[in-house]
Amino acid sequence: MADLRGLPSIERLLQDPRAAALLLEFGRPLTLDGMRSVLDSARQDAKIDAPIPDIDEILNRVTDWLHAATQTTLLPLINATGVILHTNLGRAPLSTAAMEAVQRVAATYSSLEFNLETGKRGSREVHAEALLTQLTGAEAALVVNNNAAAVLLALSALAKRRSVVISRTQLVEIGGGFRVPEVMKQSGAHLVEVGTTNRVHLRDYVTALEESSPALVMHAHSSNFRLIGFTSEPALKSIIDAVHEHAVPFLDDNGSGALLDTAAFGLSHEPTVQESLAAGADLVCFSGDKLLGGPQAGILIGKAALIQKLKKHPLARAVRADKLCLAALSETLLHYLKDGAVEKIPVWQMISASPDDIRRRAQRWKNTLGFGRLMEGQSTVGGGSLPEETLPTTILALDGYQPNQLLARLRCNNPPVIARVEENCVVFDPRTVLPDQDEALLDSIISVTQRNKS
Numbered sequence: 001m002a003d004l005r006g007l008p009s010i011e012r013l014l015q016d017p018r019a020a021a022l023l024l025e026f027g028r029p030l031t032l033d034g035m036r037s038v039l040d041s042a043r044q045d046a047k048i049d050a051p052i053p054d055i056d057e058i059l060n061r062v063t064d065w066l067h068a069a070t071q072t073t074l075l076p077l078i079n080a081t082g083v084i085l086h087t088n089l090g091r092a093p094l095s096t097a098a099m100e101a102v103q104r105v106a107a108t109y110s111s112l113e114f115n116l117e118t119g120k121r122g123s124r125e126v127h128a129e130a131l132l133t134q135l136t137g138a139e140a141a142l143v144v145n146n147n148a149a150a151v152l153l154a155l156s157a158l159a160k161r162r163s164v165v166i167s168r169t170q171l172v173e174i175g176g177g178f179r180v181p182e183v184m185k186q187s188g189a190h191l192v193e194v195g196t197t198n199r200v201h202l203r204d205y206v207t208a209l210e211e212s213s214p215a216l217v218m219h220a221h222s223s224n225f226r227l228i229g230f231t232s233e234p235a236l237k238s239i240i241d242a243v244h245e246h247a248v249p250f251l252d253d254n255g256s257g258a259l260l261d262t263a264a265f266g267l268s269h270e271p272t273v274q275e276s277l278a279a280g281a282d283l284v285c286f287s288g289d290k291l292l293g294g295p296q297a298g299i300l301i302g303k304a305a306l307i308q309k310l311k312k313h314p315l316a317r318a319v320r321a322d323k324l325c326l327a328a329l330s331e332t333l334l335h336y337l338k339d340g341a342v343e344k345i346p347v348w349q350m351i352s353a354s355p356d357d358i359r360r361r362a363q364r365w366k367n368t369l370g371f372g373r374l375m376e377g378q379s380t381v382g383g384g385s386l387p388e389e390t391l392p393t394t395i396l397a398l399d400g401y402q403p404n405q406l407l408a409r410l411r412c413n414n415p416p417v418i419a420r421v422e423e424n425c426v427v428f429d430p431r432t433v434l435p436d437q438d439e440a441l442l443d444s445i446i447s448v449t450q451r452n453k454s
């Protein structure tokens with residue numbers, strides 16, 4: 001066994017000038033933990049006759065240990081997958097204005113719940129509500145933590161221990177464990193299923209309305225799932241008219257929060273929030289970070305009396321939105337109000353990017369790299385909207401690499417780059433790479449391919 005007396009003591013390490021810098025950067029308790037841990041491992045290694053490291057080497061290891069221990073795991077990255085609303089990658093990136101609004105309220109006090117006119121307590125609910133009602137024409141609005149919370153709150157406040165009618169065509173699992181029937185159960189509402197998996201008729205709704213006197217009829221966007229073939233669903237307006245004849249409120253879970261028509265961009269038509277309201281829905285709920293293009297949030301709009309019930313329910317407090325969310329959401333909504341959503345909101349910039357612009361960008365990437373091959377490809381919207389729908393794109397493909405190895409190296413890069421594999425090649429889609437990330441992306445590709453040519 002190597003001679004352990006060669007190992008420096010903690011005291012000796014602390015006297016080294018390099019230790020002062022570590023103490024300053026990482027604080028005393030963590031630095032001491034690091035030193036103990038590195039010395040312990042060196043002692044263990046010595047038992048299997050590893051050489052005793054000198055003080056310089058020990059301090060190198062302590063520095064590495066401290067960097068590893070203080071490495072955060074929520075990292076910004078480059079999404080080159082071409083999936084615009086990638087739930088695993090944080091869905092919608094914020095617009096510059098939304099991000100600046102977050103910055104403005106984050107590091108100081110704000111008028112979150114303070115009425116500047118009266119000098120008295122105010123309500124956090126007013127900030128986005130005014131914009132939402134102006135934008136959609138709804139009587140009232142409420143913002144909560146996410147759309148799952150919005151559905152849970154609506155069902156709990158309006159239908160606890162009572163029946164909620166929903167079509168079997170909509171009893172879907174949306175991903176991330178959001179299952180419509182389970183959320184219903186959690187809220188204490190009783191599910192009354194109508195129709196069959198593939199078909200539901202107006203008379204199914206009418207029978208349920210007559211037989212079960214429900215507290216609510218719910219409609220849920222089937223999200224990332226599409227019914228094809230022998231299917232049928234009545235028009236939303238005809239269901240809502242029948243529901244209203246029975247004086248029952250109607251909740252539409254719109255899901256993606258589309259305020260603009262996706263059909264204007266070569267996609268199929270995604271039901272919009274305005275259409276739900278126009279069809280007569282009493283409450284419409286949707287996510288803030290899907291097609292709306294804002295922060296994570298659940299937005300409920302509709303009849304003032306119903307929104308008021310939701311606001312007063314104890315769950316509302318548990319699922320309320322925080323000030324950073326409200327700041328980003330208000331600014332995102334302003335883009336729509338000022339008719340600038342397509343130009344200013346990253347999600348819509350990506351959806352509306354022209355095939356020519358994308359091709360030119362891919363070509364620039366290729367020219368800068370001096371290698372790679374351009375291919376026709378398909379981007380997708382993702383985020384539970386527009387399943388099976390694609391947008392034509394041009395992708396940069398790298399030939400001659402083992403794809404999984406290259407993907408892994410790209411993920412380890414700083415910033416990590418997430419790409420995808422097509423025809424056994426790693427490919428990069430310009431559509432989802434933010435304009436100011438080009439240089440970082442190309443640097444990463446250069447650095448990983450230099451080590452990885454096979």
Ligand SMILES: *Cc1c(COP(=O)(O)O)cnc(C)c1O
Nearest residue numbers: 146147148221223255256287384
């Ligand atoms: C995405 C989605 C949800 C869940 O929304 P979150 O904001 O992720 O909580 C609920 N309902 C529908 C129809 C959805 O598409």
